[in-house]
Amino acid sequence: xxxxxxxxxxxxxxxxxxxxxxxxxxxxxxxxxxxxxxxxxxxxxxxxxxxxxxxxxxxxxxxxxxxxxxxxxxxxxxxxxxxxxxxxxxxxxxxxxxxxxxxxxxxxxxxxxxxxxxxxxxxxxxxxxxxxxxxxxxxxxxxxxxxxxxxxxxxxxxxxxxxxxxxxxxxxxxxxxxxxxxxxxxxxxxxxxxxxxxxxxxxxxxxxxxxxxxxxxxxxxxxxxxxxxxxxxxxxxxxxxxxxxxxxxxxxxxxxxxxxxxxxxxxxxxxxxxxxxxxxxxxxxxxxxxx
Numbered sequence: 001x002x003x004x005x006x007x008x009x010x011x012x013x014x015x016x017x018x019x020x021x022x023x024x025x026x027x028x029x030x031x032x033x034x035x036x037x038x039x040x041x042x043x044x045x046x047x048x049x050x051x052x053x054x055x056x057x058x059x060x061x062x063x064x065x066x067x068x069x070x071x072x073x074x075x076x077x078x079x080x081x082x083x084x085x086x087x088x089x090x091x092x093x094x095x096x097x098x099x100x101x102x103x104x105x106x107x108x109x110x111x112x113x114x115x116x117x118x119x120x121x122x123x124x125x126x127x128x129x130x131x132x133x134x135x136x137x138x139x140x141x142x143x144x145x146x147x148x149x150x151x152x153x154x155x156x157x158x159x160x161x162x163x164x165x166x167x168x169x170x171x172x173x174x175x176x177x178x179x180x181x182x183x184x185x186x187x188x189x190x191x192x193x194x195x196x197x198x199x200x201x202x203x204x205x206x207x208x209x210x211x212x213x214x215x216x217x218x219x220x221x222x223x224x225x226x227x228x229x230x231x232x233x234x235x236x237x238x239x240x241x242x243x244x245x246x247x248x249x250x251x252x253x254x255x256x257x258x259x260x261x262x263x264x265x266x267x268x269x270x271x272x273x274x275x276x277x278x279x280x281x282x283x284x285x286x287x288x289x290x291x
Contacts, residue, residue, distance in 0.1 A: 035092050036257035037111075040228060040250040043242040048267075050110040052144070052250065053093040054257050079118035086119040087128075096260050098136045105139045107267050112142040112172060120145060121153035126163045133167055142170040142193065158188060165190050172228075176216050194220045196246060198231025204240040217245035 034056045042049045093113050100108065119125055120143075132138065143164070161171060172193035196216055203209025213229075220227045229241035232251030241249050258266070 035089070035096060035260060037260060037263040038250055038257040039255045039263070040248050041254050043229075043238070043246060043249050048109075049248055050112065050142075051108060051263065052112040052114075053089075053096075055089045055092075055114075056257075082116040082118040083122050083124075086115045087124075089113065090115065090128075094132050094138060094141075097138050098132075100139075100264065102137060104264060104267055105137060108139045110140045110142050110170065111138075112144050114144045114146055114174060116146065117157070120160055121156045122160075123156070126160050126167075129164060129169060130167055140168060140170065142172050144172040144174045144195070145189075145191075146174045161190055174230075176219075191223070191225060193226045193228060195228045195230050196241070198251070201229050201231050201237055201241060201251075202233075204237060204244060210240075210244060213241075213244045213246070221245075 036054045036056055037051045038054055039048055040050045040052065041047060090113055093111065097105070097108070097111055115125070129141070133141075165171070170193070171189065171191040172195060173189070173191050174195045175197040176194045194216055196213055200209060200212055200216075204213060217227050219225075226248060227246045228248040228250065229237075229244075229246040230250055232238050232241060232249045232253045234253055237251075238249060238253055
């Protein structure tokens with residue numbers, strides 16, 4: 001297990017600041033939030049191609065005052081809380097992945113985890129991930145940067161990204177065209193993936209929506225990046241995303257977020273990820289029945 005923040009072995013996390021880990025409350029310190037895994041599929045081959053780890057606050061736990069709910073998502077309210085909570089989530093995800101067998105890690109492919117701008121600009125992130133990667137075998141890690149969180153220190157953020165890239169970590173821009181991409185820093189970010197926001201996927205059937213996604217696909221193509229459509233909820237959206245140039249997709253139409261045990265059990269089934277293709281084919285069957 002990797003050290004939890006605040007333990008004697010923890011040397012990578014900046015302790016002593018107001019509002020850091022000890023201020024999160026017992027629920028976060030006990031990792032009572034839930035880590036779920038939502039698979040992604042290649043929209044052309046219909047095969048599983050990676051997974052995103054999602055953090056969800058358990059409904060029977062009272063959220064502490066530092067954790068605000070915005071658009072159904074729990075969001076820390078200060079830079080210090082962002083870093084501390086990101087640490088809890090990242091540690092939890094890497095601990096779960098670290099106990100997978102080599103065969104399961106190979107099948108899992110890339111595991112994506114969201115972090116906020118303050119964490120990307122922090123001094124502890126790169127040393128912590130380096131230590132985790134050297135401690136045990138892990139799947140390839142992709143860090144998703146949510147555009148609605150501003151990067152607090154561009155110089156530090158870029159240095160961290162360049163360092164982590166050397167360790168084999170990839171970067172994805174989540175909710176593309178909703179935030180910091182208009183800043184000059186965007187042109188220098190070493191990302192490999194752009195994610196189309198769920199709302200934009202829902203608007204694909206409109207002229208304005210399809211034009212926006214076309215802009216995202218064009219931006220990705222210019223950078224050699226992959227486009228992932230998020231929040232695909234029905235077969236029609238899946239087909240529109242594919243026709244628009246999105247290479248990968250995720251959403252309830254493909255698979256709902258799974259507990260770690262359910263995800264591992266499905267991934268461990270014999271064959272080349274048959275369960276992802278099965279769910280895809282089921283969505284296609286439902287579409288045919290509706291015609």
